[in-house]
Amino acid sequence: QISLKHGSHRSGKRTDATMQRWREYGLGQFIHWGIYSIPGGGWDGKTYGGAAEWIRSWSGKDAPNDWRKTYDNLYKQFNPVDFNANKWAEQAKNMGAKYVIFTTKHHDGFCMWPSKYTEYTIANTPYKKDIVKEVVDAYNKVGIDVYLYFSVMDWSHQGWRYDIKSPEDSIAFESFKKFTRNQLLELLTSYPSAKGLWFDGTWDKSWVKQAEFADELETEMRTLRPGLIIGSRFRADDFGKRHVDSNGVMMGDYEQGWERNLPNSIEDVHGHDWDCVMTIPDNQWGYNSHWKGYVKTPYNLIEMLVKSVSLSGNFVINFGPDGKGNIRQEETSIAKEIGDWMKTNNEAIYGCSHADMKKQDWGYFTQKGRKLYLTVFNRPINNCLNVEISEKGVKPTKAYFLANKLPVAIQDAGKNKQNNNLYNIVIPAKYISDKPFVIVLELEESQ
Numbered sequence: 001q002i003s004l005k006h007g008s009h010r011s012g013k014r015t016d017a018t019m020q021r022w023r024e025y026g027l028g029q030f031i032h033w034g035i036y037s038i039p040g041g042g043w044d045g046k047t048y049g050g051a052a053e054w055i056r057s058w059s060g061k062d063a064p065n066d067w068r069k070t071y072d073n074l075y076k077q078f079n080p081v082d083f084n085a086n087k088w089a090e091q092a093k094n095m096g097a098k099y100v101i102f103t104t105k106h107h108d109g110f111c112m113w114p115s116k117y118t119e120y121t122i123a124n125t126p127y128k129k130d131i132v133k134e135v136v137d138a139y140n141k142v143g144i145d146v147y148l149y150f151s152v153m154d155w156s157h158q159g160w161r162y163d164i165k166s167p168e169d170s171i172a173f174e175s176f177k178k179f180t181r182n183q184l185l186e187l188l189t190s191y192p193s194a195k196g197l198w199f200d201g202t203w204d205k206s207w208v209k210q211a212e213f214a215d216e217l218e219t220e221m222r223t224l225r226p227g228l229i230i231g232s233r234f235r236a237d238d239f240g241k242r243h244v245d246s247n248g249v250m251m252g253d254y255e256q257g258w259e260r261n262l263p264n265s266i267e268d269v270h271g272h273d274w275d276c277v278m279t280i281p282d283n284q285w286g287y288n289s290h291w292k293g294y295v296k297t298p299y300n301l302i303e304m305l306v307k308s309v310s311l312s313g314n315f316v317i318n319f320g321p322d323g324k325g326n327i328r329q330e331e332t333s334i335a336k337e338i339g340d341w342m343k344t345n346n347e348a349i350y351g352c353s354h355a356d357m358k359k360q361d362w363g364y365f366t367q368k369g370r371k372l373y374l375t376v377f378n379r380p381i382n383n384c385l386n387v388e389i390s391e392k393g394v395k396p397t398k399a400y401f402l403a404n405k406l407p408v409a410i411q412d413a414g415k416n417k418q419n420n421n422l423y424n425i426v427i428p429a430k431y432i433s434d435k436p437f438v439i440v441l442e443l444e445e446s447q
């Protein structure tokens with residue numbers, strides 16, 4: 001046990017109602033929207049090879065002349081005339097999202113709210129209005145909780161440093177720390193209904209060295225807003241360890257490291273709450289007019305969602321509106337397909353978590369109380385869904401399609417070498433589905 005002043009201040013999951021509500025979300029929406037959405041991954045007929053929201057960092061022979069200066073003046077043309085927060089919120093609601101994570105400020109430092117600590121904000125654009133407030137109000141109105149994404153790394157601020165290597169760096173970074181604290185308290189005060197902060201851009205050596213400051217700031221934010229939810233990405237411990245402190249205890253309220261990546265087993269989750277944030281194309285969060293590479297289908301994303309919930313996590317799908325405030329057609333149709341599937345099957349998602357059942361090839365188990373939800377992605381040729389129950393004295397008593405409650409047969413398939421009870425849930429051969437489907441299996445303690 002290493003003695004830490006600024007490690008994790010709690011081990012085990014939070015047990016309060018606010019965190020329980022977070023745990024039951026299942027599906028979330030991420031929105032990356034800012035002035036990087038204007039170039040949309042290219043400029044002057046040239047395309048940038050990286051993630052569109054990082055285009056400010058474009059440099060070298062391929063970058064347009066004076067690109068940095070051009071970029072830093074883009075806010076003067078930011079006028080998303082097509083933006084309609086209520087339309088976005090309605091679409092998210094229909095998709096089945098229970099929370100949204102919205103970029104208040106990405107790494108470029110441009111603020112989508114009228115911060116009084118910098119001129120580099122929405123207030124100084126042709127649009128002028130407070131976009132964060134519009135999003136918070138619209139999503140809350142349809143019952144979707146809002147989490148505010150905030151990038152600590154801020155390329156626009158004079159005091160920001162990647163590392164602190166001189167007394168000048170130190171003085172500059174002190175001003176940056178003050179600015180960061182001011183903006184975070186400003187966000188919490190201006191948008192009191194926001195349930196949490198989703199931090200990013202916290203990997204710089206300069207920030208990783210701020211264990212005491214970040215720990216005190218986290219405490220100050222939690223005191224200002226009791227119940228506030230902050231993930232593992234915000235701060236580092238006394239020795240610069242992030243996400244998990246030097247004693248192996250998670251920092252923050254949930255594991256925030258699953259970015260474009262999913263755990264493969266319940267062991268990978270280490271008993272933590274967690275969410276996975278996922279892009280629809282390979283690695284584009286902000287709007288990119290030319291999606292390159294593989295674009296995930298609705299059923300890729302539904303499988304990731306069900307897998308996440310089967311491992312007691314939430315799954316967050318990213319949307320990147322364009323510079324005018326439009327959500328692109330590909331994302332709109334994906335949201336519709338996922339929403340149609342969720343309308344029939346959300347009982348297998350909301351409030352569900354990992355079932356202590358042996359993973360089977362046909363798909364995933366999720367559980368709520370004594371109900372098991374079997375979501376089938378790979379229908380066996382013999383139509384038999386293998387189920388193995390290791391818990392002694394527990395047996396399945398009822399099985400039926402979630403969609404229409406039509407019963408399906410449960411076959412006793414004896415015991416395996418480990419003396420676990422085996423069952424086949426038999427899908428009627430005539431039942432045809434071109435979409436993943438859910439069978440509910442009710443369990444009972446056998447006398």
Ligand SMILES: C#C[C@@H]1N[C@@H](C)[C@@H](O)[C@H]1O
Pocket residue numbers: 032051053054200259277285
């Ligand atoms: C790297 C990185 C950032 N983290 C993701 C959530 C996006 O914001 C991306 O730009």
